[in-house]
Amino acid sequence: MELLNLHRIVDVTLAEGPGARCAVWTQGCSVRCPGCFNPQTWSTRGGFSLSWQDLAARVLAVSGIEGVTLLGGEPFDQAGPLGLFAAAVRSAGLSVMTFTGHVLEDLPPSLLVDSTDLLVDGPFLADRPEPSRPWVGSANQRFRFLTDRYDESIFATPNRLELTIARDGAIELNGFATTEVLEALLEGERR
Numbered sequence: 001m002e003l004l005n006l007h008r009i010v011d012v013t014l015a016e017g018p019g020a021r022c023a024v025w026t027q028g029c030s031v032r033c034p035g036c037f038n039p040q041t042w043s044t045r046g047g048f049s050l051s052w053q054d055l056a057a058r059v060l061a062v063s064g065i066e067g068v069t070l071l072g073g074e075p076f077d078q079a080g081p082l083g084l085f086a087a088a089v090r091s092a093g094l095s096v097m098t099f100t101g102h103v104l105e106d107l108p109p110s111l112l113v114d115s116t117d118l119l120v121d122g123p124f125l126a127d128r129p130e131p132s133r134p135w136v137g138s139a140n141q142r143f144r145f146l147t148d149r150y151d152e153s154i155f156a157t158p159n160r161l162e163l164t165i166a167r168d169g170a171i172e173l174n175g176f177a178t179t180e181v182l183e184a185l186l187e188g189e190r191r
């Protein structure tokens with residue numbers, strides 16, 4: 001059984017793509033963009049192992065989501081089992097949004113590409129910050145509408161930051177904010 005190496009799963013979020021979604025961060029990134037916001041996902045060590053079948057069962061047990069978002073790390077470093085996962089959840093009616101640090105033209109054919117509705121491609125370039133579109137860090141990154149499930153109307157969705165406080169007091173943050181917004185939040189914290 002080919003295992004996935006994962007960094008984190010958030011069962012329901014409004015901050016990682018259009019609508020309510022399950023977000024899955026993979027562990028391991030061979031792209032390694034300078035200035036990446038998630039360098040803790042670069043190493044293939046760490047994270048946790050899960051079969052794609054178990055991940056699919058977990059996601060399909062979540063109610064009220066319209067899809068899954070695959071983030072990195074670099075999802076295409078694990079394109080084989082992630083493609084099987086994506087095909088399974090799509091055949092159950094969920095949409096699949098996948099982020100990659102590669103450009104689509106450089107990706108070899110894969111079930112993961114074939115099972116992705118919305119691909120966000122391209123490396124993070126720290127010197128080209130994205131001025132307006134949600135969920136992406138730099139302006140070179142492209143939204144590739146691979147099926148008719150989504151279109152440019154998704155750009156009206158605002159970026160969100162989600163703060164989750166678990167029963168044990170653990171705090172988790174996900175979503176996307178510009179450096180300016182984060183600095184403004186921290187400034188408010190200091191006052």
Ligand code: SF4
Nearest residue numbers: 029032033036073101
């Ligand atoms: S591809 Fe994503 S996770 Fe990997 S270095 Fe670039 S921004 Fe970071």
